[in-house]
Amino acid sequence: MTSQLLVVETSPRGNDSVSRQLTRRFVSDWQAAHPAGEVVHRDLADTDLPHIDAAWLAAYFTPQGRQTLEMKQTLRQSDILVAELLSADHFVIGTPVYNYNVPSTLKGWIDHIVRKGQTLGFDGKGLLEGKKATVLIASGGSYGEGSPIRERDIATLYLRLVLGVIGISDVTFVAGGGAKTVDMGEVTMDAFVRTMAPAIERAARV
Numbered sequence: 001m002t003s004q005l006l007v008v009e010t011s012p013r014g015n016d017s018v019s020r021q022l023t024r025r026f027v028s029d030w031q032a033a034h035p036a037g038e039v040v041h042r043d044l045a046d047t048d049l050p051h052i053d054a055a056w057l058a059a060y061f062t063p064q065g066r067q068t069l070e071m072k073q074t075l076r077q078s079d080i081l082v083a084e085l086l087s088a089d090h091f092v093i094g095t096p097v098y099n100y101n102v103p104s105t106l107k108g109w110i111d112h113i114v115r116k117g118q119t120l121g122f123d124g125k126g127l128l129e130g131k132k133a134t135v136l137i138a139s140g141g142s143y144g145e146g147s148p149i150r151e152r153d154i155a156t157l158y159l160r161l162v163l164g165v166i167g168i169s170d171v172t173f174v175a176g177g178g179a180k181t182v183d184m185g186e187v188t189m190d191a192f193v194r195t196m197a198p199a200i201e202r203a204a205r206v
């Protein structure tokens, strides 16, 4: 069976983005380890995702058989994102930290993919068991072991929680803390990414 990797990108900074460089590295390592594998990209910087509004909720809480065509249309984008997730064996999320949490684009994606009956069972059990996730996080500050601001690492805590809710317990986090050194020109992008290459390679090899 061919394995499939779903790549979820978030940063709006294109080639200046540290998280995108980490993701690029991950994808290349994953392809080397899975030569027959298929890679699907979901770029949230280019995806115009609506906030959850009253129409979306009305559609969501109407049983499928009773949904109007308009309701089905309202849920279409969410259905597409859920389908991408369901067909992936491994998915990688590359994201910046904004204000101690994930950017609102990624939060928006999460609001669209946590779907009762599809990714979350009606009994509250996650339905994506058996899949793997890797999260590559770029942050200006460092939140690792021994950091005086460790308790502000809400992004990691939050993503671990949400992925667990939809049934994914096999999650590897690679923390690109101190990314501001790249923006400030103190460290080159290549050198920064190289320090994380072994952790990325390990995560991509599984």
Ligand SMILES: Cc1cc2nc3c(=O)[nH]c(=O)nc-3n(C[C@H](O)[C@H](O)[C@H](O)COP(=O)(O)O)c2cc1C
Binding pocket: 011, 012, 013, 016, 017, 018, 019, 020, 095, 096, 097, 098, 099, 100, 101, 138, 139, 140, 141, 142, 179, 180, 183
């Ligand atoms: C709007 C904004 C908010 C940010 N908030 C934080 C923050 O709370 N903590 C932090 O460590 N870095 C913060 N940063 C720094 C980014 O996490 C850092 O620049 C990172 O490299 C961005 O990811 P990217 O390079 O993939 O775009 C913030 C940057 C921006 C633009």
